Amino acid sequence: MHHVCFKESLPVAQLYFTFPLSLPPLSLTHWPPQLSHHDGGKVLKARQEREESRTAVKARDASELTQQREQLEQQIQEMERHVESTATAGRAEEAQQALNTLRTLIQDTSSCALLTAYGMAKANKSLSRLQQLVDEQSAGQGGPRKFKFSARAKAKAEEVRPAAEAAPAAAGAPAEGLPAAPQGKVYGGVQHQTLCIPAAKAIFVRDCASCTILCLPTAGSAFLTNCVDCTVYVCCHQLRLKDCHNVQVYVWCTSTPIIETCDGMGFGPYACWRGLLSSTMDGVRAASHEEWAQSVGDVQDVERAKTAYTTIDDFQWIKKTQSPHWRVMEEETWVHVDEPFCAAAVHQHVD
Secondary structure: OOEOOEEOOOOOOOOEEOOEOOOOOOOOOOOOOOOOHHHHHHHHHHHHHHHHHHHHHHHHHHHHHHHHHHHHHHHHHHHHHHHHHHHHOOOHHHHHHHHHHHHHHHHHHOOOOOOOHHHHHHHHHHHHHHHHHHHHHHHHOOOOOOOOOOHHHHHHOOOOOOHHHHOOHHHOOOOOOOOOOOOOOEEEOOEOOEEEEOOOOEEEEEOOEOOEEEEOOOOOEEEEEOOEOOEEEEEEOEEEEEOOEOOEEEEEEOOOOEEEOOEOEEEEOHHHEHHHHHOOEOOEOOOOHHHHHHHOOOOOOHHHHHOHHHOOEEOOOOOOOOOOOEEEOOHHHOOOEOOOOOHHHOOEOOO
16 A cells, blocks of 8 residues: 655644555445345335335225215215205295205315215215205295385386286286286297296296397296307396306396306396386386395395306306306496397297
C-alpha cells in the first residue's frame, strides 16, 4: 500500500496526513449479502404478519360496509312504508314531504359505496312508484272548485266581458265562471298549436309536439307526458314530467319539480307568461302573477314557488352532481308570451 505525506512546516508543530493512493477493486461476488436461515425466517414471518394484518383490515371494513348497507336498506324500507301508508290514508301533503326526505337520503348516499348499482336502480324504481302513488292521491283529493280573487284583487281589477261569454259551450266551459277540467280529463294530442289549460285540482297533458301550453294556476298537481319541442307555462303545487324531450318549462311550484326519462329540458320562471295579466276569470283580471298564484292556485309561499325552476329532481340521475338532462335557462333566452288565456284553445285528448 502506497501512502503520501504532506508536511507543513510550522513554527510550533507539524501535521501529517496520510491516505491510500488506490482502493482495492470492489468485488460483487458476494452481493447481495446472504441472509442466514434464521434471518430469512424472520423476514418471511414479518411479511406473512403484514399480509394477515391487511386481510384482517379488509375483512373488518367489508363487515362494517355490509352492516351499514343493511342499516341503510332497513331505513329506506321503513321510510317507504311510511310514505305509502300516509299516502293511502289520504294525507298527500305529508306523504310528499316524507318522500322528499327519502329522496334526499338516497341522494346523499349515492356518492359513496353504500349504494351499489343495483341498489341505486332499486331505489330509483321505488321513488318513481311512490311519487306516482302520492300524485294519484293528491289528484284525487277534492273536486274542481270555482276560484275567486281576493277583495283586494277585485278592487284593482278591470271589469271585462266574462270568459264564458267569449268562448262557446262547445269549448267545454260551464255556463258559470271559468271552465275547470273535470277529474281525469286529459288535454293534448295536438301539434303546432297553442293549448290553454283551465284551472283545476289537477291537470294532465300528453302527446303534444311543437306546442305552446298555457296553464292557469292549478291548486294541485300538473302532469305532462310524452311532449316534444314544446314551451310550457305552469303554476302548481306538484309538477311531474315524464318521457318529455326538448321542452322549455316556465314554472312556479310549491314543491320541487320532477322529471323522469326526459332530456333537453330547460326551466325558467312562470312570470314569463305576460299574457296572464290580460287573462280573466269570473270577469276580472288579477293585478299580478303573485295574485293569480295565491287566489287561483292557492299558493301560500309564493316566494318559494318562484324559485322552484332552479332546482329539479331527476329520477334518472340520483347522483349529487348536476343532471345532464335539464338546465336553468339563461335570462336572455327566456321566451315571453303576451297571449292571454283563451278557453276556446282548450283541447281534450282523444285516445
